[in-house]
């Protein structure tokens with residue numbers, strides 16, 4: 001049996017090596033390192049895949065979130081709502097721009113921002129909501145868009161973990177994650193569902209004026225060469241990364257299906273166990289399983305379990321062990337008396353198992369058998 005990794009990018013590469021190598025070689029042969037044709041091609045192909053008018057590539061997912069907030073013209077002190085259970089980047093860029101991150105707790109089953117608590121934190125200073133499509137499915141975008149409309153707020157979707165997931169509205173219409181709010185922001189970090197071989201990211205929008213502004217900010221606030229209309233940043237997707245992504249985009253649906261198949265296998269093995277809660281699947285979103293994240297019964301010592309898994313050659317991770325509101329950098333933003341009880345329980349009971357496109361039945365069976373045996377012995 002091949003050794004088990006959290007994410008196995010080597011095996012995935014072997015299957016697309018000729019195409020990827022040719023794409024990289026072409027960029028080098030043409031010395032088209034910056035703004036080469038592969039960037040435009042990938043941009044157009046991703047627009048088509050997502051059914052969105054504009055994709056604006058940039059250097060990474062964190063930049064995408066930062067540029068998105070800059071593009072909306074928010075002013076220092078404006079409040080931006082994010083979930084309390086997410087990767088730091090979501091709230092970090094808010095604070096970096098001197099905006100105020102306002103956290104909202106998440107649902108205990110789906111881990112998504114609790115829409116019923118959203119309105120209670122809205123103030124006259126609130127300008128935007130940044131929902132996170134965590135672990136591979138969509139937050140409740142229908143309810144979020146309705147609240148945003150009612151209070152005249154922008155919506156910036158953090159879709160770094162959910163590229164390819166699709167949301168179904170109650171009228172039956174469908175839209176891809178990231179194409180519903182004003183701007184969607186994604187990451188092409190190697191381990192993401194559509195990952196390159198370095199850093200990369202993109203913003204999506206259906207608003208052409210906003211797209212032009214985001215493009216300009218990502219390029220030193222420059223509209224025409226050497227004419228700078230606003231303070232911007234330097235955030236580009238390398239041509240080599242775009243060439244790789246253009247190859248991998250063709251396989252994205254197949255990759256999502258492979259992840260779902262692995263998740264189905266895990267679910268079948270774990271769902272009947274009283275001490276394990278398998279990932280909740282939101283009815284109006286497809287799940288692309290960026291992570292396969294279980295909840296453990298409080299009686300299980302998670303660190304001991306992880307150590308015993310490690311002894312068996314089974315890696316595991318905890319996404320995320322420390323919630324934003326306990327991070328030193330975010331302490332200045334905490335309001336006294338505000339608690340996030342669901343996030344608090346999740347950080348102590350979640351565990352993520354190996355999830356990637358190359359997991360074999362042999363590996364899945366080895367993982368699940370050992371996992372169950374260890375849990376039963378605890």
Ligand SMILES: *Cc1c(COP(=O)(O)O)cnc(C)c1O
Pocket residue numbers: 060061062063086087089090132158160161186187188189199200201
């Ligand atoms: C990965 C990730 C990001 C940041 O992406 P980078 O490309 O690493 O900057 C932002 N938000 C979430 C939820 C992520 O998982």
